[in-house]
Amino acid sequence: MPSTKRTATPPPSLAAADEAAAPRFFNRDLSWLEFNRRVLAQAADAGLPLMDRVRFISIFTSNLDEMFMKRVGLLKRAMHAGVETAGHDGMTPRQQLAAIREVVSDLVHERERLFKEQIKPALEHAGIFIVRYADLSAKDKAWAEEWYRANVFATLTPLGVDPTHRFPFISNLSENLAVLAEPPAGHVGAEHLFARLKFPPNIRRFITLPQRDGKSDTKTLRLVHSHDIIRNNLDDLFPGMRLNETASFRVTRSAGIQKDDLDTANLLHSVEADLKQRRFARVVRLELEPGASPTIERWLLDKLNIDTKDAYDLAPDTDFSGISELYELERPDLKLKPWKPVVPARLSGAALQPGHEKASANFFAAIRKQDILVHHPYESFAASVERFIAAAASDPDVLTIKQTLYRTSPDSPFIEHLIRAAEGGKQVACLVELRARFDEDRNVRFARTLEKAGVHVAYGVQGLKTHCKTSLVVRRERHGLRCYAHVGTGNYHPKTAQLYTDVGLLTCDPEITGDLVNLFNFLTGLSGTQSYQALLVAPHTMRSKFNALIDREVENARKGLPARIVAKINSMEDRETTERLYAASQAGVSITLVVRGFCCLRPGVPGLSDNIRVMSIIGRFLEHSRVFHFAAGQEDPLDGDWYIGSADLMYRNLSNRVEVAIPVRDRDARARLHEIFSVHLADHRQAWDLSGEGVYNRRVLPPNAAPDSPAALGTFETLMRSAAGT
Numbered sequence: 026m027p028s029t030k031r032t033a034t035p036p037p038s039l040a041a042a043d044e045a046a047a048p049r050f051f052n053r054d055l056s057w058l059e060f061n062r063r064v065l066a067q068a069a070d071a072g073l074p075l076m077d078r079v080r081f082i083s084i085f086t087s088n089l090d091e092m093f094m095k096r097v098g099l100l101k102r103a104m105h106a107g108v109e110t111a112g113h114d115g116m117t118p119r120q121q122l123a124a125i126r127e128v129v130s131d132l133v134h135e136r137e138r139l140f141k142e143q144i145k146p147a148l149e150h151a152g153i154f155i156v157r158y159a160d161l162s163a164k165d166k167a168w169a170e171e172w173y174r175a176n177v178f179a180t181l182t183p184l185g186v187d188p189t190h191r192f193p194f195i196s197n198l199s200e201n202l203a204v205l206a207e208p209p210a211g212h213v214g215a216e217h218l219f220a221r222l223k224f225p226p227n228i229r230r231f232i233t234l235p236q237r238d239g240k241s242d243t244k245t246l247r248l249v250h251s252h253d254i255i256r257n258n259l260d261d262l263f264p265g266m267r268l269n270e271t272a273s274f275r276v277t278r279s280a281g282i283q284k285d286d287l288d289t290a291n292l293l294h295s296v297e298a299d300l301k302q303r304r305f306a307r308v309v310r311l312e313l314e315p316g317a318s319p320t321i322e323r324w325l326l327d328k329l330n331i332d333t334k335d336a337y338d339l340a341p342d343t344d345f346s347g348i349s350e351l352y353e354l355e356r357p358d359l360k361l362k363p364w365k366p367v368v369p370a371r372l373s374g375a376a377l378q379p380g381h382e383k384a385s386a387n388f389f390a391a392i393r394k395q396d397i398l399v400h401h402p403y404e405s406f407a408a409s410v411e412r413f414i415a416a417a418a419s420d421p422d423v424l425t426i427k428q429t430l431y432r433t434s435p436d437s438p439f440i441e442h443l444i445r446a447a448e449g450g451k452q453v454a455c456l457v458e459l460r461a462r463f464d465e466d467r468n469v470r471f472a473r474t475l476e477k478a479g480v481h482v483a484y485g486v487q488g489l490k491t492h493c494k495t496s497l498v499v500r501r502e503r504h505g506l507r508c509y510a511h512v513g514t515g516n517y518h519p520k521t522a523q524l525y526t527d528v529g530l531l532t533c534d535p536e537i538t539g540d541l542v543n544l545f546n547f548l549t550g551l552s553g554t555q556s557y558q559a560l561l562v563a564p565h566t567m568r569s570k571f572n573a574l575i576d577r578e579v580e581n582a583r584k585g586l587p588a589r590i591v592a593k594i595n596s597m598e599d600r601e602t603t604e605r606l607y608a609a610s611q612a613g614v615s616i617t618l619v620v621r622g623f624c625c626l627r628p629g630v631p632g633l634s635d636n637i638r639v640m641s642i643i644g645r646f647l648e649h650s651r652v653f654h655f656a657a658g659q660e661d662p663l664d665g666d667w668y669i670g671s672a673d674l675m676y677r678n679l680s681n682r683v684e685v686a687i688p689v690r691d692r693d694a695r696a697r698l699h700e701i702f703s704v705h706l707a708d709h710r711q712a713w714d715l716s717g718e719g720v721y722n723r724r725v726l727p728p729n730a731a732p733d734s735p736a737a738l739g740t741f742e743t744l745m746r747s748a749a750g751t
Contacts, residue, residue, distance in 0.1 A: 230252070457475070
């Protein structure tokens with residue numbers, strides 16, 4: 026296992042001369058980069074199989090791309106607009122960009138060192154060799170050239186830049202080659218000519234070379250990068266030219282600001298127009314091969330309209346943006362054993378399985394008997410949440426299905442079930458959030474498909490993204506209509522449900538389902554702000570209810586009653602909530618926050634947050650569930666208040682989005698949520714603790730920890746064993 030403590034300098038946002046001068050809040054973007062540092066640390070963990078370490082390098086790289094598209098793009102717009110005001114973290118946009126560059130440079134250097142010194146030697150030890158084209162034998166070069174001719178050459182389009190050819194558009198995240206050429210003798214014009222070649226995005230990055238010397242060991246692979254092959258076979262693309270220099274480069278563009286306040290009547294067309302404009306957004310990062318000549322660097326900086334502060338070294342000899350292909354190699358011996366989710370015990374009977382004459386009716390009967398808490402990916406998403414909508418679509422007694430869709434898979438079974446239900450005569454309504462970042466195009470297509478099938482499609486509330494994860498089924502039963510619901514913490518996305526940890530509740534509690542009826546009327550109709558008995562709904566009641574719950578813990582602490590708050594979230598940024606938690610800490614409330622990503626709250630600061638503890642779990646699955654517990658004056662956690670929901674403690678979630686949190690009233694369900702927290706708190710394998718200086722320290726395994734304890738196994742292995750009953 027790697028070192029348990031990172032001793033690097035604290036994030037620049039906290040580099041204050043003394044504690045009194047330090048800000049009350051960590052910088053959001055620098056804290057997010059510290060999260061990505063924890064992701065990269067997984068790649069250094071020798072306790073993980075090799076290919077999973079490679080996968081974490083790929084995740085780290087993808088995360089960094091998204092950071093530049095979203096956050097750096099936003100900061101650069103603020104800076105260009107002349108914003109010089111310092112935020113609550115004490116930093117102006119210009120200072121934040123400088124600090125981000127410093128940390129990013131450190132992180133990418135660590136990524137390259139890690140791959141060179143640990144990952145690549147380990148791959149070679151496992152029989153996987155990444156070889157340079159220049160080092161190939163004559164036979165291998167001949168084979169590579171033949172592959173190039175057969176699979177690539179005709180697809181390439183070199184674009185020259187001269188008085189008759191404008192500088193070409195460079196698309197976001199595209200891989201390119203800058204070419205500096207010398208014209209043939211007698212040519213009239215510039216001494217140097219420039220060209221840009223875009224590497225085809227639809228070919229594999231790593232090409233398997235044939236076995237040589239009669240070897241047939243299928244575990245020994247020699248891989249050469251397709252870009253390396255192309256780069257060494259340019260003569261026929263530039264006939265008669267002398268190629269003096271080539272340099273790889275990559276461009277990142279801003280993702281653009283989404284227009285959340287668009288008129289919903291025109292939202293579909295507006296989102297489609299916005300998508301067309303996004304591809305032309307401002308360049309926020311140039312990654313350029315180290316050693317590129319000043320001529321090429323100046324040419325690119327000038328044509329892309331950026332300065333040297335936006336230029337970063339592109340990793341030499343390693344394609345980190347395409348490294349995920351290595352994980353796809355058929356080497357199960359180098360990967361974690363695949364996890365097969367179990368069917369929830371309450372839904373596992375033969376009478377509940379598809380094909381049984383009364384399977385759909387029995388599914389709803391199981392929910393009537395008792396609320397069902399499901400925990401993904403430990404428990405099957407397909408056998409619970411997907412089955413809920415599938416059963417509703419096929420049950421002749423179901424009259425209505427309503428669902429919100431924020432993100433789902435391209436081949437989403439939910440779209441299929443909703444269409445089948447509508448075509449079968451049921452009333453079906455679906456709120457499709459068209460502004461789900463990076464999924465807008467897919468959601469536009471889904472919306473049009475659903476509308477053609479007769480589904481009532483709504484696009485959300487003016488000025489608010491709809492982020493809640495809710496489904497409502499209305500069923501005709503012996504004593505009248507009964508409503509059933511699913512409320513979850515994660516998207517209705519079958520693929521991510523196998524990779525993200527989320528919880529959801531299947532219930533027919535009339536108070537909860539009654540609130541959902543009102544919520545869907547608000548989302549699809551013309552109703553004003555609704556009142557809710559059980560649900561916490563942002564932006565209407567969630568913030569005020571959370572505030573009241575925190576204040577109640579403060580009062581209980583002053584009365585000497587048990588006072589504690591435990592929350593599991595993805596991000597912690599909302600300043601109002603943070604200040605309330607600071608006040609609660611000072612009143613003696615015990616506060617534990619499990620925050621997977623960035624956290625702007627400073628824990629453990631004397632006089633400010635002595636009683637607040639912040640930890641992060643990073644590992645096999647992406648921790649995504651949002652769970653909240655308040656002691657309510659009770660010693661036994663199962664007697665306190667429990668909520669699960671879609672919202673993180675961020676301003677946008679509490680104030681600018683439609684979010685839902687649901688009370689968990691069933692005692693068995695509460696016990697399972699308590700178990701999740703208990704495992705997290707005991708974890709010394711994948712847990713990190715945040716200090717008041719902004720440094721995350723990886724926990725050290727106690728010497729007396731039992732090998733099969735949560736401390737030694739970690740969160741994910743412990744919960745998998747628990748789900749499997751082993």
